[in-house]
Amino acid sequence: xxxxxxxxxxxxxxxxxxxxxxxxxxxxxxxxxxxxxxxxxxxxxxxxxxxxxxxxxxxxxxxxxxxxxxxxxxxxxxxxxxxxxxxxxxxxxxxxxxxxxxxxxxxxxxxxxxxxxxxxxxxxxxxxxxxxxxxxxxxxxxxxxxxxxxxxxxxxxxxxxxxxxxxxxxxxxxxxxxxxxxxxxxxxxxxxxxxxxxxxxxxxxxxxxxxxxxxxxxxxxxxxxxxxxxxxxxxxxxxxxxxxxxxxxxxxxxxxxxxxxxxxxxxxxxxxxxxxxxxxxxxxxxxxxxxxxxxxxxxxxxxxxxxxxxxxxxxxxxxxxxxxxxxxxxxxxxxxxxxxxxxxxxxxxxxxx
Amino acid sequence: xxxxxxxxxxxxxxxxxxxxxxxxxxxxxxxxxxxxxxxxxxxxxxxxxxxxxxxxxxxxxxxxxxxxxxxxxxxxxxxxxxxxxxxxxxxxxxxxxxxxxxxxxxxxxxxxxxxxxxxxxxxxxxxxxxxxxxxxxxxxxxxxxxxxxxxxxxxxxxxxxxxxxxxxxxxxxxxxxxxxxxxxxxxxxxxxxxxxxxxxxxxxxxxxxxxxxxxxxxxxxxxxxxxxxxxxxxxxxxxxxxxxxxxxxxxxxxxxxxxxxxxxxxxxxxxxxxxxxxxxxxxxxxxxxxxxxxxxxxxxxxxxxxxxxxxxxxxxxxxxxxxxxxxxxxxxxxxxxxxxxxxxxxxxxxxxx
Numbered sequence: 001x002x003x004x005x006x007x008x009x010x011x012x013x014x015x016x017x018x019x020x021x022x023x024x025x026x027x028x029x030x031x032x033x034x035x036x037x038x039x040x041x042x043x044x045x046x047x048x049x050x051x052x053x054x055x056x057x058x059x060x061x062x063x064x065x066x067x068x069x070x071x072x073x074x075x076x077x078x079x080x081x082x083x084x085x086x087x088x089x090x091x092x093x094x095x096x097x098x099x100x101x102x103x104x105x106x107x108x109x110x111x112x113x114x115x116x117x118x119x120x121x122x123x124x125x126x127x128x129x130x131x132x133x134x135x136x137x138x139x140x141x142x143x144x145x146x147x148x149x150x151x152x153x154x155x156x157x158x159x160x161x162x163x164x165x166x167x168x169x170x171x172x173x174x175x176x177x178x179x180x181x182x183x184x185x186x187x188x189x190x191x192x193x194x195x196x197x198x199x200x201x202x203x204x205x206x207x208x209x210x211x212x213x214x215x216x217x218x219x220x221x222x223x224x225x226x227x228x229x230x231x232x233x234x235x236x237x238x239x240x241x242x243x244x245x246x247x248x249x250x251x252x253x254x255x256x257x258x259x260x261x262x263x264x265x266x267x268x269x270x271x272x273x274x275x276x277x278x279x280x281x282x283x284x285x286x287x288x289x290x291x292x293x294x295x296x297x298x299x300x301x302x303x304x305x306x307x308x309x310x311x312x313x314x315x316x317x318x319x320x321x322x323x324x325x326x327x328x329x330x331x332x333x334x335x336x337x338x339x340x341x342x343x344x345x346x347x348x349x350x351x352x353x
Numbered sequence: 354x355x356x357x358x359x360x361x362x363x364x365x366x367x368x369x370x371x372x373x374x375x376x377x378x379x380x381x382x383x384x385x386x387x388x389x390x391x392x393x394x395x396x397x398x399x400x401x402x403x404x405x406x407x408x409x410x411x412x413x414x415x416x417x418x419x420x421x422x423x424x425x426x427x428x429x430x431x432x433x434x435x436x437x438x439x440x441x442x443x444x445x446x447x448x449x450x451x452x453x454x455x456x457x458x459x460x461x462x463x464x465x466x467x468x469x470x471x472x473x474x475x476x477x478x479x480x481x482x483x484x485x486x487x488x489x490x491x492x493x494x495x496x497x498x499x500x501x502x503x504x505x506x507x508x509x510x511x512x513x514x515x516x517x518x519x520x521x522x523x524x525x526x527x528x529x530x531x532x533x534x535x536x537x538x539x540x541x542x543x544x545x546x547x548x549x550x551x552x553x554x555x556x557x558x559x560x561x562x563x564x565x566x567x568x569x570x571x572x573x574x575x576x577x578x579x580x581x582x583x584x585x586x587x588x589x590x591x592x593x594x595x596x597x598x599x600x601x602x603x604x605x606x607x608x609x610x611x612x613x614x615x616x617x618x619x620x621x622x623x624x625x626x627x628x629x630x631x632x633x634x635x636x637x638x639x640x641x642x643x644x645x646x647x648x649x650x651x652x653x654x655x656x657x658x659x660x661x662x663x664x665x666x667x668x669x670x671x672x673x674x675x676x677x678x679x680x681x682x683x684x685x686x687x688x689x690x691x692x693x694x695x696x697x698x699x700x701x702x703x704x705x706x
Contacts, residue, residue, distance in 0.1 A: 200529070201578075231577060
């Protein structure tokens with residue numbers, strides 16, 4: 001990964017975590033320590049994204065990235081619309097409990113302001129841009145290349161990696177089933193639920209399918225795991241949950257606390273919060289609504305957004321989206337820079353880097 | 354892993370695969386090449402198990418192991434019984450299609466002849482015994498220790514590993530979600546479906562929980578993956594699907610062929626064939642019956658046994674249990690001894706062993 005590992009001292013990437021955790025402070029601290037930090041543009045306006053980029057630039061001269069959510073197809077199938085409406089109806093009691101209305105499913109226009117964000121990033125380029133929920137067109141990837149931006153497409157199968165290489169991505173991020181938050185599956189197919197691939201298996205499948213660099217992601221919390229990913233053929237490792245507990249992370253304090261709480265011993269992939277499979281600690285909301293939640297992203301995200309906010313304000317972790325990877329109980333509450341240095345030291349101990 | 358790695362030249366274990374694949378020929382070939390082969394006593398009589406042990410001993414002086422299925426609790430809950438009966442009813446059309454009756458759910462007595470097999474293995478000890486679906490009592494593990502047999506308990510969580518160490522197991526086999534065939538979850542809880550842990554995450558969680566050696570299992574097909582598992586903290590790696598395609602494997606030819614067939618691109622954990630979650634290639638039977646299949650092991654195994662046999666005789670891979678790990682498309686059709694040597698060479702190339 002000539003270009004990407006030239007950008008940072010260690011093959012350690014801080015994953016973009018939309019919804020607050022990937023604060024400019026976190027990204028800057030990671031960059032200063034020699035890792036690659038990622039802002040998460042998802043759910044934000046283009047202006048808010050630009051403001052965060054300015055904050056990072058004011059804090060560090062180090063390299064960083066911005067992650068974009070790809071626009072999703074509209075809910076066209078009548079059965080899917082009906083399933084979405086039934087799910088929305090089933091949340092009425094939650095709305096009453098938290099004393100907040102359900103959200104507008106069309107908030108944000110449904111495409112997460114894709115065109116505006118791409119235009120902004122091409123006008124004022126950042127070092128790295130990564131993509132979630134799909135692969136941009138060759139034209140878009142070419143435009144970023146001309147702007148001098150390194151592009152990474154997040155993939156969950158070898159086929160998605162092949163598509164990304166074909167479209168002209170500089171690298172892929174191979175996201176295993178262990179990862180916290182959303183799975184970046186390119187086409188959300190409910191019939192393929194529960195067929196996601198474990199990271200160690202995925203790294204090899206992707207490595208044997210494409211020639212471009214592979215960033216491994218999913219559940220890693222220790223330097224020895226990063227070393228294992230590199231041994232299997234990855235060029236770098238991306239960690240989210242490991243950075244979630246850092247003081248610089250913008251995650252809600254209850255979310256940080258839940259990672260190592262004995263109240264939460266399991267994670268599951270659930271559509272309950274957003275309509276797309278995402279890994280969360282198993283709490284009341286996941287148990288009660290996960291089994292009924294439809295494939296309807298981002299509609300369900302917008303509908304539950306107010307509920308989640310109200311639960312957080314009420315101090316009720318049982319109603320929040322507690323995104324977490326499978327290694328959550330190994331989280332270490334350290335300043336992000338110290339965590340990067342510790343991971344790098346563990347990586348050396350394990351014989352890599 | 355002093356004792357276990359003393360038994361074989363390479364830290365490479367051929368997984369026990371019940372139902373035919375783990376033939377004495379396969380086990381002997383692996384042992385001769387310097388790996389550790391495993392017979393699978395599951396679904397067999399104690400006499401058949403003894404006969405296979407004799408065959409291995411006649412073919413090699415190398416070390417090998419025998420895997421036992423732990424007895425499972427009876428179907429006591431009326432709701433579980435009703436779900437089982439509904440599922441049995443839903444298979445009537447399959448029985449008609451294949452022209453074979455559904456099987457007797459109580460075949461084999463339900464405990465897989467546990468007492469008889471343990472007595473046989475204590476009377477004529479083998480080098481290694483491993484356990485699936487639970488952890489034996491301290492008394493049983495002590496008895497094997499006195500007989501000079503090394504014991505390995507298969508686990509899917511750090512808690513199960515802690516229980517195994519506490520009960521006196523010599524080692525644990527940490528089985529990731531990627532593994533083909535049955536997940537060795539100790540207590541089958543349908544509410545915990547889809548919460549299984551990816552191997553790279555599991556190795557570290559188990560390594561940080563117990564002091565005894567850890568054998569890693571789940572989806573590995575290449576020496577670089579074995580090297581990665583060792584780097585993460587495992588002492589050896591257990592591979593099943595990689596050996597399934599060997600000529601010595603007793604797997605049905607259609608099963609071997611399906612591993613790399615473009616007809617089968619995905620695996621899923623399903624209760625469709627046995628009533629316990631097991632990873633299989635996604636075929637018609639999994640698609641049609643997986644969503645309805647209840648937690649009822651081994652009842653469902655016995656009920657579908659005749660169907661699967663009839664499908665195999667009819668040459669219909671869409672009705673067979675095509676157990677496979679997530680790396681199935683990387684299967685290499687090599688004699689088992691050559692495969693062990695190739696994996697060991699890849700392990701050296703990756704800087705381990």
